[in-house]
Structures are given as structure tokens and as C-alpha cells.
Amino acid sequence: MKNSIILFLLFIPTIIFAQKNNILQHIDENAKKYAATITQEELKKHLFVIAADSMEGRKTGKRGQKKAAKYIENHFKKIGMQKSVRGNNGMSYLQEFQSYKTEWKDVYGIDKEGKKYKWLKDIFAIYASEKMREEKEMQAIWLSSDYINSNYFDTLRIDNNEQAFFIRRYEKQEDNDKIYDRLLKKRIKTIFFVCVSKKDFNDELELKNIYLKMPQNVLGDKRPKGTMNVFFVTPKAAEGLTGEKNILSKEKYFKGQKFKVKAERWEIVNWTSENVLGFLQGTDKQEEIIIIGAHYDHIGANSNYTGTNKEIDRESIYNGADDNGSGTVALLELAEAFSKAARDGFKPRRSILFIAFSGEELGLFGSKFYTDFQPIFPLDKTIVNLNMDMIGRIGTNNNSPNTVCLVGSNRLSTELHQINEEANKQMTQLKLDYSYDSAAHPERIFYRSDHYNFAKNNIPVIFYNDGTHEDYHQSTDKADKINYPNLEKITKLVFYTAWELANREQKIKIDKIDKSSKDDE
Numbered sequence: 001m002k003n004s005i006i007l008f009l010l011f012i013p014t015i016i017f018a019q020k021n022n023i024l025q026h027i028d029e030n031a032k033k034y035a036a037t038i039t040q041e042e043l044k045k046h047l048f049v050i051a052a053d054s055m056e057g058r059k060t061g062k063r064g065q066k067k068a069a070k071y072i073e074n075h076f077k078k079i080g081m082q083k084s085v086r087g088n089n090g091m092s093y094l095q096e097f098q099s100y101k102t103e104w105k106d107v108y109g110i111d112k113e114g115k116k117y118k119w120l121k122d123i124f125a126i127y128a129s130e131k132m133r134e135e136k137e138m139q140a141i142w143l144s145s146d147y148i149n150s151n152y153f154d155t156l157r158i159d160n161n162e163q164a165f166f167i168r169r170y171e172k173q174e175d176n177d178k179i180y181d182r183l184l185k186k187r188i189k190t191i192f193f194v195c196v197s198k199k200d201f202n203d204e205l206e207l208k209n210i211y212l213k214m215p216q217n218v219l220g221d222k223r224p225k226g227t228m229n230v231f232f233v234t235p236k237a238a239e240g241l242t243g244e245k246n247i248l249s250k251e252k253y254f255k256g257q258k259f260k261v262k263a264e265r266w267e268i269v270n271w272t273s274e275n276v277l278g279f280l281q282g283t284d285k286q287e288e289i290i291i292i293g294a295h296y297d298h299i300g301a302n303s304n305y306t307g308t309n310k311e312i313d314r315e316s317i318y319n320g321a322d323d324n325g326s327g328t329v330a331l332l333e334l335a336e337a338f339s340k341a342a343r344d345g346f347k348p349r350r351s352i353l354f355i356a357f358s359g360e361e362l363g364l365f366g367s368k369f370y371t372d373f374q375p376i377f378p379l380d381k382t383i384v385n386l387n388m389d390m391i392g393r394i395g396t397n398n399n400s401p402n403t404v405c406l407v408g409s410n411r412l413s414t415e416l417h418q419i420n421e422e423a424n425k426q427m428t429q430l431k432l433d434y435s436y437d438s439a440a441h442p443e444r445i446f447y448r449s450d451h452y453n454f455a456k457n458n459i460p461v462i463f464y465n466d467g468t469h470e471d472y473h474q475s476t477d478k479a480d481k482i483n484y485p486n487l488e489k490i491t492k493l494v495f496y497t498a499w500e501l502a503n504r505e506q507k508i509k510i511d512k513i514d515k516s517s518k519d520d521e
Contacts, residue, residue: 023415023422026503027496034341035427035492035499038333040484043491046075046329047392050296051321051479053314056307059300060359061099061271068296068328069094072276072356075332079339081278084353084376095275095376097369099359100268102216109233110135110260111240122237126208127230128263129189138164138190140242140256145170147253148182156253160189164229164261166238168248169193169200190229194238196248201234217362219369229263273297273358275366277376278335280342282351282502289377290352290502292334292494293367293450294327294388295360299473321479323472324360326392327464330491331356337495348502353377357450360389367450371457379454383507384416385461386498387451391490392482393466401483403431404490405465407446410437411514413460416501419508420462423496428489436467443468460508462497464490 049055049071056064073093083091107119107128117123125132139162147153148167165188170176176193183191195201205212238247242256276296282288298320305316319325335354341347353376359365371379394401410417424430436445446452451461466486471477501508 023418024426024500025505026500027423027426030341030346031496031499032427034337034346035495037337037340038488038491038495040488042333043329043487044479044482044484046332047321047325047479047482050328051319051325051477053317053319055319056305057300057318058296058298058320060273060297060362060365062300064300065273065297065358069274069276069356069358072296072328072332076276076278076335076354079278079336080343081335081339081354082281084277084279093276093278095277095370095374096272097219097275097359097366097373098270098272099217099219099362099365100270102218102265103267104212105264105267107263108261109237109241112243112257112259113240115240117233117237117240120205120212123231123233124205124208124212125229125231125263125265126212127228128265129229130266132229132261132263133266135260135262137258137260138162139258140164140166142166142242142244142247142250142254142256144168144251144253145175145179146251148179152253153182153186156186158186158188160187163188164190164192164259166192166194166233166242166247166256169195169204169232184228188228190231192231192233192238192241194233194235194247196235198234198236201232204232217365219359219363219365220373231261231263273366275358275370276356278354280335280338280348280352280354282348285349285507286351287381288350288507289382290348290350290498291355291382291385291454292331292352292388292498293355293357293385294331295324295357295366295450296328297358297361297366298323298325299361302475315475318473318475319478321477321482322390322392322466322469323477324389325479326390326466326482326487327388328356330388330391330487330494333491334495334498338498348499350383350502350507351377352498352502360450364450364453367453371453379457379459382454382459384413384501385451385454385459386464386494387449387454387461388464388490388494389449390466390472391464392484392487393469393471394483394486400431401486402429402489403433403466403486404493405433405436405467407434407437407463407465408451408455409462410512411455411461412458412510412512413508414511415508416460416462419500420493420497423500424493427496428493430489430493433467436465455514458510460510464494
């Protein structure tokens with residue numbers, strides 16, 4: 001008997017050690033049972049709807065995106081997800097947000113004699129505040145680079161509302177940047193870069209032409225305040241506006257004549273889009289929130305799309321089956337699996353919020369609206385975001401059909417990384433590819449999907465992705481090209497990771513500081 005007791009005592013440390021090293025505490029038979037409800041057949045059924053021609057490429061704010069939102073909303077309703085968005089008409093699955101497009105509408109300068117210098121011919125602007133929307137009289141001042149870098153510049157009196165400073169544009173961008181920074185520190189508001197020739201002006205215009213002609217989408221419904229006004233002008237226009245010949249030869253400072261300028265950019269074209277949210281309330285730890293997300297918008301259709309000619313339309317629609325129909329249908333299946341478990345009496349301890357984001361293709365708008373404008377649940381109670389964006393194909397960076405690329409999992413929480421790794425090791429056996437996870441990777445994928453808006457708020461994330469392939473943002477990204485067995489396995493990996501995160505005793509710890517999450521702020 002004594003020997004038996006001694007042997008038992010000897011085994012106790014081993015048992016305790018084994019328990020401590022088993023990072024998965026809740027991947028049990030129930031988890032396996034509900035993971036099994038996620039099937040490639042169901043994923044395929046959903047995807048052939050989400051990526052159908054009838055969805056017209058799901059462009060944000062357009063008819064196809066609205067139809068896709070309705071499909072997701074109906075699915076959440078059907079499986080019993082709760083509404084969590086409070087609106088004027090009660091609770092809703094839809095979180096609406098607005099955007100506006102900013103376009104250059106009218107840019108010109110008028111000299112003292114009344115001669116008008118025209119947009120894109122003599123003058124263009126790359127930044128302008130709303131104060132420039134109306135024609136404004138300004139005092140022209142020439143500053144040579146030598147003067148800007150001298151002590152005299154420090155004593156220069158600035159009237160930011162009335163003065164426009166003309167400076168030489170240099171061939172090397174770093175020279176322009178140095179001068180620009182010096183002016184910025186002086187809080188100068190209006191700058192005219194004088195190009196050294198008409199050819200130089202045209203070259204600069206060509207470099208910036210795409211930006212100038214492309215509408216810029218901005219989140220929210222308020223115009224930005226206090227923007228610096230930055231113009232480029234030909235030498236001829238600069239001489240006309242300042243009233244000084246051979247302006248580029250001037251070595252110091254001079255005060256020219258008054259002239260008029262206008263730069264109307266803010267032509268507002270509002271549209272409304274929607275995030276679609278399904279909520280599953282937890283039990284004893286329900287205040288802690290897990291967010292599982294995927295964007296459902298895409299880039300619409302090209303200029304050949306008419307909505308009538310089927311042959312042309314099929315070639316013109318960007319269906320976005322992988323980007324990001326794949327993540328969207330995975331989200332639908334994950335929500336259904338957790339909902340089935342909850343109905344059978346196996347609700348998660350923590351609450352899970354399933355979000356289908358819109359506006360990702362325009363600049364992560366939907367997730368930014370959620371984190372920066374209207375978080376439905378406090379961000380300090382949000383413990384993780386699991387984001388799926390393009391998980392239906394095999395990227396060109398690998399040859400294995402049994403692969404998923406992971407980004408961000410180890411940047412804020414070692415524990416999160418370990419849980420996902422162990423869930424994969426025990427349950428899905430995918431090859432985990434971390435090649436895109438480097439902060440120095442030229443693709444900068446960490447910053448290019450919705451998880452980033454959570455990471456920048458110090459919320460641990462995992463971004464599941466398949467890398468890049470030849471059909472990325474092409475009309476050839478079709479549902480029949482998806483690798484459905486791989487899509488099923490990746491979706492199950494997300495399920496197992498989320499199941500563990502939702503049910504463990506302690507929430508995952510944040511034990512790292514990821515400065516790269518703030519880089520683009």
C-alpha cells in the first residue's frame with residue numbers, strides 16, 4: 001500500500017504538468033459535433049448565391065451589395081441570431097453608415113488683370129480646405145529655398161488666411177519634402193509649387209493624374225477642417241498670379257500682387273451601406289465579446305456592364321467569389337454551427353458577435369465605422385477578432401492545397417497564437433503559412449483587411465487568408481474555382497479556435513506591444 005501511494009504521488013506532478021501544457025481546455029466531443037455541421041456542400045450552396053451574377057459584384061452602396069446584405073440578414077434571422085444594433089425603428093441586424101465622395105469640381109487662379117489660369121492646364125491642387133471652395137483673394141509671396149532655410153524665415157510674419165507662398169518645385173522629391181516640412185512647422189496654410197517648365201508641370205500632373213481624377217471616399221458625413229492648401233502651377237501662371245517676371249530667378253523674398261484663387265473639392269455624393277451583425281449572447285462571461293468577421297462587399301462591375309445583356313454582363317461582373325465570398329459564407333456557416341450548439345444547450349460562455357462588414361474594398365470602411373464611430377459593444381470588453389478574407393483558393397505563394405496563411409496571430413497575444421496552432425494540430429492539420437506576417441512584407445497585408453481596425457485598438461487578431469492569385473480583383477474570380485475542401489477545413493479551424501476562446505476560464509492575455517499596428521494611423 002505504501003509503495004502504491006508513493007507511486008501515485010510521483011505521478012501527480014506529471015499529470016499537473018500535462019494539464020498545464022494542454023492549452024486547449026474545451027475542444028471536446030461537443031466541439032467536434034458542431035464543427036461537423038460545417039460542410040463544403042453548405043459553403044458551396046451559399047457561395048453560388050453570394051458570388052452570383054445577380055449580386056452585380058456587391059459594390060458598396062449599390063444594389064448588389066444591398067441584396068447580399070439582405071441574404072446575410074435573412075440567414076442570421078433564420079438561425080436565431082439576436083439583433084444588436086439599436087436604431088430609430090428598434091433593434092436591427094443592420095448597422096448603417098454613410099460615406100461621401102470628394103471630387104475636384106473647379107480649380108483656377110485669376111491674376112490682377114483678370115486673366116484666368118485653368119485647372120490641369122495651368123494649375124492643379126492636391127489638397128485644399130473647405131475655405132477654398134469659394135473664390136478667395138490672397139497676397140502672393142515668393143520664398144526662395146535659400147530664404148526658407150535662413151534665419152530670416154524664422155522672423156517672417158504669417159497671415160495664414162490671406163497669404164499664398166510660392167516656392168520652387170525641385171526635381172528631387174526629398175528636396176521638396178524638406179521645404180514643405182519647414183513651411184509646415186511655420187503653420188503656413190497655402191503653398192504654390194512653381195514648376196520649372198511647362199513640361200515639368202505636365203510630368204508632375206501625369207504622376208498625380210490618377211489621384212486627381214479619382215473620387216476619394218471618406219467615411220462619415222462631415223468635411224475635414226484645416227487642411228493645408230497645396231497647388232502646382234506653371235512658371236507662366238506663377239508670373240501672372242504674383243505679377244513678377246522671371247520668378248524662378250528670384251533669390252530671396254518678395255511680396256507680389258494680390259490674386260484670386262478657387263479650389264472646390266467637396267462635391268458631396270452621399271451613399272449608405274450596412275454592416276450586418278448577428279449576436280449570440282454568452283452565459284456567465286457574456287460581457288466579454290468575441291468578434292468573428294468577414295467583409296462581403298466587392299468591387300462591382302466594369303464599364304461594359306449594362307444589367308441587360310447577359311453575355312456582356314457575365315464578362316463584366318467582378319463576382320468576388322474568393323474576395324470575399326469565401327470569408328462571407330464561412331461566417332454564415334460559423335454562425336449557424338454556434339447557433340445549433342446554443343439551441344442544444346451548449347451556449348458559449350462569452351458572447352460572440354458575427355459581423356459581415358461592408359466597405360472594405362474602399363478603405364476598411366465598415367470595420368473602421370464599427371471601431372471608431374459606433375462600437376456596439378465596448379472595445380475594452382472585446383477580447384479578439386478573427387477575420388476571414390480570401391480563404392477559398394490556393395495562393396501563388398505555395399503549392400499545397402492544405403494551407404492557410406495567417407497574419408497577426410502572434411503580434412499581441414502569445415496565448416492566441418498558441419491556441420490557434422494547437423487547434424490546428426489536433427483538429428484540422430492544415431499547413432500554417434506565416435510568410436505574410438512580417439511587418440516588413442511588401443504586400444503589407446496586415447494593414448489591408450478589417451482586422452487592422454481592431455488591432456490598432458489593441459485587440460488581438462488572427463487574419464485567415466489564402467495569399468494572392470491571378471484572379472485577385474478580376475472578373476475571373478468565380479465560385480467554380482473555389483477549393484471547397486480547403487475552405488471547409490479553414491472554416492473549421494476558425495470554429496475550433498473560437499470555441500476554445502469562448503469557453504475557457506480566463507480570457508487570453510495581451511502580453512506584447514505591436515507598434516506596427518499604429519504605423520498607418
